[in-house]
Each structure stands twice: as C-alpha cells, then as structure tokens.
Amino acid sequence: MHQTTDATTSAVGFDHVFKAFVSQGRRGEPVLALQDVAFEARAGEFVSLVGPSGCGKSTCLNLLAGLDTPSDGTVSHRGSPVRGVNTAVGYITQDDNLLPWRSLRGNVELSLEFRGVPRRERRERAQELIDLVGLGGFEEHYPHELSGGMRKRGGIIRTLVYDSDVVLMDEPFGPLDAQTRVILQAELLKLWHRARPTVLFVTHDLVEAIALSDRILVFTANPGRVKREYTVDIPRPRDPFHIHDAPGFAELYDALWDDIRAEIGQAAR
C-alpha cells in the first residue's frame, strides 16, 4: 500500500529549514520559529520531536503537511520538495476531529471514501482497525456516545486506515489521563508494527518518547533547531507499561531531561 521509498531516499527530509512568522501582535516584527533545522527520517522509522514550548515542533509538522511553507531551505517527502498541501501524509492532532453526525464506522471509513475505495474494501479495512484497538461492538455508536479514550482511538485509526507512508502526530494523547495514555501508546505501537509508516511524533512526555521511538530529536528553545539526537536502543516489541524497567531507560531519560532543562533555562532568561 505504501509508495516505495528506496534505501537512498529518506521518507522525510529537512534541509537547512528556516521559518519566520510575521506576527500582527508584535508590530509586524517577524518571529523566527525555526533556524537551520536539518534532519531526516527513514522509511518505517518512528522519530519523536521534543523540546520546550514554542521551539517549533508543530511548525515542522505543518511544513511537512504543506500547511505552511519554509522561509528558506527545503522540506521533502519521499525525496521531493513539499509544494502545496500534502494530502499524502496522515496528520493526527490533539483533537480527535471525529464528525459528530457520523458513526464510529462512518468516521473510520471517511478517508477511504474520499479516495474512492469500494464500499466492501472500506468496510473490511475499517473493521480490522476497529477490532485491533478493541472498539468492536461500538461501530454504530456516534462520537458523543464514546469515552474520550475511545474517541481518540477512533481519530487515530481514521487516519491510519489509509496507510499513508508518513504519519504526523502532534501530542495526540495530550488531554488523556495517565492510564489511558499508556494503553493508547501500546495500541499505537501495535498499529505502527502492522504497516510500519514513518512517524514524526511531537510530545512533551519523555517517557512516551522513549517507549515509542527509534530516535528522539531534542530541539533548542526558540528559535528551534535540532540540538541533539538520541537513538533508543531498547529492543522491540516494547511494553510501554514496563518501559521504566528496560535497560538503558534511566540513563536516556536523564540525558534527555538534562538537555531540555538547559533549554528551558535559556528560554526563561
């Protein structure tokens, strides 16, 4: 289902990317959000972006989705510069964005419907994911009849059902309670293993970043650039419930936290 990305082409590339916003509130002075951001993500890689608030993590995702354009440098997807809205990537934000007038099944089938996938295939693909995240039996429920965690699952599988080769996730579990978050992290890993898209995942939760990622990019305080990258060597499949016990977890957590603490200190100065 994925478009192929050969070994020499990164799935996602940021090449010396700058982004300035002209903000009305600051008498037209530009705000530099990104300053020389450079990184790549390989096909099938799970990469988290972490860093202090306002360091430009969401801006990176928006550039890749083509919702914004870089002021300088190039953002590429499968080796081609992103020009205009990039509908080939999946984008999951904090809000579940389920349509209130559609059932869970209707919501999950939506992106397949837009792409003209025949009804029977839509049904099968949606059902597979509905079952995989334990929502079997709730297919005909409307969003207001589902819990926050169930709606969140619905929003995630609605994006993943299309099998995009790149999926952007911006603090997808932000508003959920701690227990539901960990359950959903485990489910996300199951979904990711099923189709292995490249994921760019924005989070403030370092434990979550370690549990999910192959690599973690730490951004500097505003203006954001990649300060350091960490490879997460914890073997897969991983168990987010017991990730604290994994060898190397504590050292990695401390190193990440030291880096981020230094940046928060910079930002406060």
Ligand SMILES: Nc1ncnc2c1ncn2[C@@H]1O[C@H](COP(=O)(O)OP(=O)(O)OP(=O)(O)O)[C@@H](O)[C@H]1O
């Ligand atoms: N559309 C916009 N217009 C003006 N400034 C913007 C716009 N979008 C983002 N910014 C500014 O760019 C900088 C980076 O914002 P961004 O939302 O990417 O940061 P972030 O790291 O995702 O923050 P958080 O962790 O708080 O969500 C901030 O200073 C923000 O105010």
